[in-house]
Amino acid sequence: xxxxxxxxxxxxxxxxxxxxxxxxxxxxxxxxxxxxxxxxxxxxxxxxxxxxxxxxxxxxxxxxxxxxxxxxxxxxxxxxxxxxxxxxxxxxxxxxxxxxxxxxxxxxxxxxxxxxxxxxxxxxxxxxxxxxxxxxxxxxxxxxxxxxxxxxxxxxxxxxxxxxxxxxxxxxxxxxxxxxxxxxxxxxxxxxxxxxxxxxxxxxxxxxxxxxxxxxxxxxxxxxxxxxxxxxxxxxxxxxxxxxxxxxxxxxxxxxxxxxxxxxxxxxxxxxxxxxxxxxxxxxxxxxxxxxxxxxxxxxxxxxxxxxxxxxxxxxxxxxxxxxxxxxxxxxxxxxxxxxxxxxxxxxxxxxxxxxxxxxxxxxxxxxxxxxxxxxxxxxxxxxxxxxxxxxxxxxxxxxxxxxxxxxxxxxxxxxxxxxxxxxxxxxx
Numbered sequence: 001x002x003x004x005x006x007x008x009x010x011x012x013x014x015x016x017x018x019x020x021x022x023x024x025x026x027x028x029x030x031x032x033x034x035x036x037x038x039x040x041x042x043x044x045x046x047x048x049x050x051x052x053x054x055x056x057x058x059x060x061x062x063x064x065x066x067x068x069x070x071x072x073x074x075x076x077x078x079x080x081x082x083x084x085x086x087x088x089x090x091x092x093x094x095x096x097x098x099x100x101x102x103x104x105x106x107x108x109x110x111x112x113x114x115x116x117x118x119x120x121x122x123x124x125x126x127x128x129x130x131x132x133x134x135x136x137x138x139x140x141x142x143x144x145x146x147x148x149x150x151x152x153x154x155x156x157x158x159x160x161x162x163x164x165x166x167x168x169x170x171x172x173x174x175x176x177x178x179x180x181x182x183x184x185x186x187x188x189x190x191x192x193x194x195x196x197x198x199x200x201x202x203x204x205x206x207x208x209x210x211x212x213x214x215x216x217x218x219x220x221x222x223x224x225x226x227x228x229x230x231x232x233x234x235x236x237x238x239x240x241x242x243x244x245x246x247x248x249x250x251x252x253x254x255x256x257x258x259x260x261x262x263x264x265x266x267x268x269x270x271x272x273x274x275x276x277x278x279x280x281x282x283x284x285x286x287x288x289x290x291x292x293x294x295x296x297x298x299x300x301x302x303x304x305x306x307x308x309x310x311x312x313x314x315x316x317x318x319x320x321x322x323x324x325x326x327x328x329x330x331x332x333x334x335x336x337x338x339x340x341x342x343x344x345x346x347x348x349x350x351x352x353x354x355x356x357x358x359x360x361x362x363x364x365x366x367x368x369x370x371x372x373x374x375x376x377x378x379x380x381x382x383x384x385x386x387x388x389x390x391x392x393x394x395x396x397x398x399x400x401x402x403x404x405x406x407x408x409x410x411x412x413x414x415x416x417x418x419x420x421x422x423x424x425x426x427x428x429x
Contacts, residue, residue, distance in 0.1 A: 136186030199324025199345030
């Protein structure tokens with residue numbers, strides 16, 4: 001399976017990290033300020049790291065962001081210019097396959113080199129993002145030898161629980177047990193555990209009853225472009241954003257699109273790539289569904305333009321995948337698109353609570369309702385999407401929740417950080 005990053009704009013044009021030849025000196029920070037490391041194998045700076053950086057900096061910490069020099073989504077080496085000014089790389093081996101020995105090796109190397117860096121720097125606080133679970137394991141080992149260090153474990157995804165095949169889980173059970181144990185031991189040692197969605201928090205609680213994870217959603221990017229307001233007597237335009245692989249429900253999407261096409265003209269805008277893209281496009285063609293395949297789109301303005309031309313966003317995955325919230329659903333919400341959703345947990349609850357789309361149980365019934373929507377009912381639904389985004393995925397909402405969580409483990413300062421929206425300078429610093 002070859003993944004493809006689809007939701008972030010390359011930042012080489014506007015990030016100015018330290019040069020690899022002249023990095024910041026490890027272990028040194030301003031007198032009187034504590035040191036903090038934000039660590040993530042994959043680059044989650046814009047939807048997570050920047051929030052930690054803003055809060056911790058305002059609470060007396062000199063903050064560095066450490067990530068690998070390999071892009072899991074494009075399978076290419078990352079450029080130093082893609083880093084924020086506080087960022088630096090750990091060099092890791094490249095890999096090609098999602099389920100491969102070379103990927104496991106890359107994760108192990110990251111964990112080993114991270115542990116060495118931790119002992120060199122001796123940070124006062126560590127934010128360890130898992131997966132990869134070796135990040136959490138390395139942070140746990142450091143914490144055990146330096147018990148005064150504050151350890152925050154941020155569960156970005158649940159692996160191996162999210163493996164898309166029950167057969168694979170059984171065949172690989174000895175490996176997945178060790179894989180999961182790396183995360184579990186990290187959480188057991190953590191001062192604070194944060195999860196990307198409530199479904200993950202509940203799973204962690206069921207596995208480790210003494211843990212008390214808190215939920216913090218990923219930060220979205222609000223589009224400045226105007227979305228569709230009209231839906232009557234025009235083709236219904238539907239977006240698909242993301243990797244086209246074994247974890248998405250292609251057949252379920254086709255059933256919904258065919259049912260809808262029986263009532264109205266349907267047009268699908270596809271932003272993405274992956275091992276099943278040919279199969280997906282061929283099935284759309286056989287069903288007579290008009291579509292436009294854009295491939296991977298990395299320019300944020302171009303991506304927003306495509307999404308804003310649509311009425312709905314497809315958010316349908318294989319039911320064996322353990323997921324409560326997808327990045328594509330946050331991207332859809334940022335562009336004002338109601339969801340066509342089958343994902344249980346957080347997304348299902350939010351769609352119901354805000355009227356932010358349709359939770360699909362019967363494609364034919366859903367198609368009947370969608371095809372007869374009025375402009376007024378569609379605008380009301382889009383308003384629900386806007387409220388959902390502001391309440392759960394905006395920087396203001398997330399800074400407030402992160403502050404409450406970190407404030408429970410980080411000693412208080414007299415001057416708290418602003419909880420207003422992040423500006424461009426903060427995102428790139």
